[in-house]
Every structure is written in C-alpha cells, then in structure tokens.
Amino acid sequence: MNLTDNLSEAFCEVRAALEPLRDDAAAKAMAAYMKNNFEFLGIKTTPRRKAVAPILARRSLDWPLVWDCWHADAREYQYVAGDHLRRIKVFPPAQLDSLRELISTKSWWDSVDSLAKVAGSALGDAAPPTDRAHPASQVIRAWANDRNMWVRRAAIISQLGKREATDLQLLADAIEENLPGTRFGNEFFISKAIGWALRDLYRTNPSWVLSFLDLHGVANLTRREALKHHR
Template sequence: MKPASIAIFELVKTTLHEHKNEENARAMEAYIKHLFPFLGIKAPIRKEAVKSILAELKREKKVDWDFVDLCYQQPEREFHYTACDHIRSCQRYLQQGEIEQLKKLITTHSWWETVDTLAVEVGVIAAKFPTVKSSHIQQWITHEHMWLRRVSILFQMRQKEKTDTAFLTNVIESNLGSKEFFINKAIGWALRTYGDTNPEWVIEFCDNHALAALSRKEALRKIV
C-alpha cells in the first residue's frame, strides 16, 4: 500500500465526513433497500467536495488501485462511488490486465448502481483490448455471480456500430429463461441501446427469441 495513496484516501475520508447528513442518509439507505450505510451526501455535493483531490490523482495518468481498495474497505456507499468516479476519470489509461481489478470490484459490495458504472469501464478495456472478451468476459456469461452476468450483457452499450452482435447474441441466448429481474432488465436495456444504432437487427432478434416480457418491453420501447 503506497503511503501517497493512504494520504489521499485519508483526505477524502475527512472531506466526505465533513459533509455527512443523517437525514439524507436515511432516505438514501432506504432507496437501495438498506444494503449499505450512507453518509448522506448527494452526488453533486460529493463530487464537488472531492473534485480537486481526484484531479490530483488523475495527474498520475493511471488508476490508483490502492486508493480504490481503501475506498472499498469502507462501509459507507459514498466511498464506493468515489472510487468509481476515480476510475471513470482515468478510463482512457485503463490497461488490459486491469480487467481483474474491475472484476473484483463488480463482485464486492455489489448493487446495480456501482456495477453498471463499472460495466462501462469493462467496455472501455474490451474496446481497446478485444481479446478480453474471450479471456475473461466469456466466462462471466453464465457465472454464478449474477452481477458478472449482468456486466457481460451490458459492457458493450457504448459501442454503437462497433457492437459485437455475435457476442451479444450469445450472452442473451445463454441467459434466456432467467427469473432474475436484473438479468432480464439488462437484456432489454442492451437491446434497446443497440436499437438506437440498428433497430432492424433488434426487431428481428426479438421476433426470433423467446424473451422475458420485461426484456421484450425494454428492448422495443423506443422502436415500436
């Protein structure tokens, strides 16, 4: 653990605790079914409070994984969000091997709001290093950890015309019949997003597959 990372984390910790709001915390905890405690700092205030600190971290032109780990060791959700914000700010510097660190985060303190943020970063790595689809993400398609399956469905959502439709088809077909809300929602969301680029493909896909009602509704919501 680098001393510099510890020092920056301690500064973030002090800064966030200075903005603690117990009334907000109760509402925020209720929103995510009391899965995690909150300090009660709404996103705009949180981001502004640590903006200069994260900007300093970004100057290194790489993700500080020690800082990220320290944030994820904290129980309060705002620290997890701050770690994700740091990764997002450095996404252009992400390297192929860092898919392993992202996998660790996806399976730690997992819920949709951090998982979906991390799915974007997985997509960034996959776009730069396509072999991670076969070396890593392929194994997530039917993984016992539901949130890894969700990421395997969603990671291409910003690829537009570069979407690997064969991979998308495989991951959806491999998860047909799931009763899991977050999987069926992800299938529909991924199809709807690709529908902005290729609506004909999405319509044909929906016609040829027995999608869950939720998935079909989400997929076609903007098309028909």
Template sequence: MKDIQALFRANRSLEEAGPMEAYMKNQFTFLGIKAGKRKKLLAEFIKENGAPTDLLDYVIVLFKEEEREFQHVAIDLLSRYGKEQPREAIQVYEKLIVTKSWWDTVDGLAGTIISNHFKLYPDLIPTYNEAWINGENIWLARTAILFQLKYKEQTDTELLFSNCEKWLGSKEFFIQKAIGWALRQYAKVDSDAVHVFVNTHPLAPLSRREALKHIGDT
C-alpha cells in the same frame, strides 16, 4: 492521497442518509452525501491534494469502506483518471464488480470503466466475456451483457445476442433488465436486427418491453 474518508465523513448528513438508504433497499450505509455534493467534494479534494498516484490500490481501499459514497467516489476516480490503465487492471475491475455488488456500482463499472478498458485491450474480451457470461455471478453476467452499451456501430452484434441468449431463462430482475437495456440501446443502431431477435427468442416480458421501448412491436 491524504484521508479523503475524513473529509466525506465530516460532511455527512443524517437527514439525507435515511432516504438514500431506503432507496437502495437498506443494503448499504450512507453518509447522506448526494451525487452533486460528492463530486464537488472530490473535485475540491483533488485540487488541494492532487490526483491519486496509486489509483488501482486506492479504489480497492475505497470499496472496502462501509459507507456507499466511497464506492461511488472510487468509480468517479476511475472515470476521471483510469482511462489508460495497464491491461492487468481488468483483474481489479472484476474484483470491484463482485464487491458489495448492486446495480449502482456495477453499471458504473460496466458501462464506462470496463467498456473503455475493453476498447483499449479488445483481446481481453473473449476470455473475460466467456468467464462472466457462463459463470453463476449475476453481476458479472450483467457486466458482460452491458459493457457494449456505448459501442454503437462498433458493437459486436453476434456477441451481444449470444450473451443475451445465455441468460434468457433467468428469473433475476437485474438480468432481465440488462438484456432489455442492451437490446434497446442497440436498437438505435439496427432496429431491424433487434426486432428479429425479440421475435425469435422467448424473452421475459420485462426484457421484451425494454427492448422494444422506442421502436415498437411488430
């Protein structure tokens, strides 16, 4: 692909960048390109230049860029063109999870990219889930907890509850939030099972509130 970075930097907005950086706790530099414009610029670029032929290598390059929009562009590209990548792509996705990690990129990768990849190659789940949920990196653990968000009736309930159990004692906001989010989502499928889990495990108050948000306490 030609230099998409130049296109985006030519469309930077210092006026928009400030509030975007503040929203992300000033952890990243922004060009000031909001999601709608980002997607429009990317669509126009692809229309003119075509889709990337070296997608996995290209998203790694984008994740190395300083400005946060480029990590979002990488996820946009994976969402659009990465649905049937080779099984070894999981190694790239794992690398992206731990690169410039924060909820915005991790959730995009976990809830869509990795979620779809595990559906395509379910035999990968045991190995990677075990490593992520038993490791010390909170973003890999969050990914393990969240990757089944869209699985609905196909959710491996035993795995979901086991993943949550292993991090119940965590003080990390993003882990507590992930546990509650995952349980809340599964409650749409089996609210009774979520009620039982919540009432028999010492969830953090945040996790409990999130889990019961739409089904109420019992």
C-alpha cells in the same frame, strides 16, 4: 498501530473531503432507497463529485485508493471508486480480474452498473465489430457465464453507449447465456439488463435488435424494455 496507518493517502484525502458534507437525514433516505443494504453519508452525486474532483484529477489508476474506498462502510466511497475507474479512458484488459472482484463484492445495481461501463472501456472504441481474440472480449464472454449473477449483468450491459462500435457477436453471446431457462435467466436484474442493452442498441441498429428478438425467446420484461422506443 492506528487503523488509519494502513489507509492510502488518497483515501484519507477523499474522506476528509466527504465527511464535512455528511447529512444524516439524507443518509437515512438514501439507505432506504437501496433497501437498507448499505450505510450512507447522505451526500448527493453532484456535491460528492465536486468535493473529490481535485483529488481524482491528480491520479492515474490507483488501486490502493479503489480498495480503500471499497472497504469503507459508507456507500459514497464505492461511488468515488467507480468515478475514479471511469476516468480511465481504456481500462487495462489485464486488470479485469480485479474489476470482477469489485463487481462481486458489495454488489447491487448501483455499483455493478457503474463498473460495467469500466469493463466496456477495456474493449476500446475503435475495436473491430467482432474480435473474439480481443483479451477484453474473451474476459467479458467468460463473465456472461459466471457463477455470480452480478458479474453476468455487468457482461450484458458492458457495451452500453458504444453505438456503432458495439461488438454485436459479443453482445449476442452475453445475452444468449442468460435467456430464460439458464441459471439466472429468470432473475429480474438479468432480464432488465438484457432489455436495457437491446434498447440502447436499438437507437443505432434497430434492425439487429428486432431480428434478435424474433429469433430468441426473451422474458416479457426484456421485450418491453427493448422495445420502449419502437413505433
């Protein structure tokens, strides 16, 4: 049996759209930027999205496509999977376990940050400011104490861009599980994520952020990131 027999039709279409755009010189530079953790085709974001847009536009949530992209060697395929998932306006909370598996596989900041936004969409935009009973809120709370550092990062930054719809208690809980002295509290990617989440919220709720920083011992990196826009 040919190995391609087990691949989804959508993935085969994506591959056919991307392969002609391969650029070996760009691929080498992109791999170096990502610490040579992944192979690349050498396709930048805009042409990649343009090439696959007609394919993704025809599909609702397509897990066979997502997993085929995730198992592919070139990193651009994981980016396509992330683009597809972010097209889902409200991600189904019942499928967050599958999203966690993606976050914890082939993990690096690029894929994790993309998927964190998907997790945040599962909360919805009209959710009450604090709703511990919300199924997505319960999952993200558990992620904040996950055995995997990248899953924790996703929990911390899952509400980026939510502004007034931010669940402040969920954000506080996620951060408090990852302050210095906790299991991953001294990791760069965690300290940076906390600072990013606070900086983003500062735009719409500076008093909450300043109060949180006064009450909690955060890493110096976190504080610098959080207060970038503070005057």
